Amino acid sequence: MNVTLIFLAAIGAIIVWWLAGQRLTSKPWLETGSVHLPAHDGADRPPVPAVKIGLFVFLGVVGALFSLAVSAYFMRMASADWWGMPVPRLLWVNTAALILSSAALEWAKGEARHGRMERLRPALAAALALAVFFLVGQIQAWRELVAAGYVLADNPANSFFYMLTGLHGLHILGGLAVLAHTTVKAFASEAATDRLSLRVDLSAVYSHFMLAVWLLLFALFAGWANDFVDLCRTLLS
Secondary structure (H helix, E strand, C coil), X not given: CHHXXXXXXXXXXXXXXXHHXXXXXXXXXXXXXXXXXXXXXXXXXXXXXXXXXXXXHHHHHHHHHHHHHHHHHHHHCCCCCCCCCCCCCHHXXXXXXXXXXXXXXXXXXXXXXXXXXXXXXXXXXXXXXXXHHHHHHHHHHHHHHHHCCCCCCCCHHHHHHHHHHHHHHHHHHHHHHHHHHHHHHHHHCCCCCHHHHHHHHHHHHHHHHHHHHHHHHHHHHHCHHHHHHHHHHHHHC
């Protein structure tokens, strides 16, 4: 329960901090025309697109889902039939790929903001290729574990590993569909538009969030999160 509350509090703080800097009273769903890019002088901030607010609400729900799953993971660890499983070395490579993919999308966001299509296209292509590499690597890590005898029904630790990585992979796959569509649009467009810039921005936000979730899961599987939980319990006791 403590783990769930801590994770939800962190997600809530991030959402509140972001929304506090936005013009929520502008009612962006009533606005017409294209989304305006931020003014250079920062004096008159544009209205926040409704789709961006919707994305943050969705990410809050996803964060709550993963927090509940992580909380169940910690509670199940106390059972007598639980024994850990090794972390495949390939997960380190996959993690690096996901970090680079997120960095490439941040690069793409800056290029889209400045309308540099000749740099935006390779940035999006790199982000897409690295995200695909991550998913393929995750599947390969599953294959290695199964070949080593760590099957799904062997013990609860295995079940949680496959369930959590599979759930995360499905969310990455959903983001890939949007990113692929955005990349195709970028290669088909001759100039950066407000709509394309918004698509890139949303893809970057989603990618950064899923990277943060994966880093949490990776720390969990590697055993680093146990020390953090023990520290939290000590502080809360």
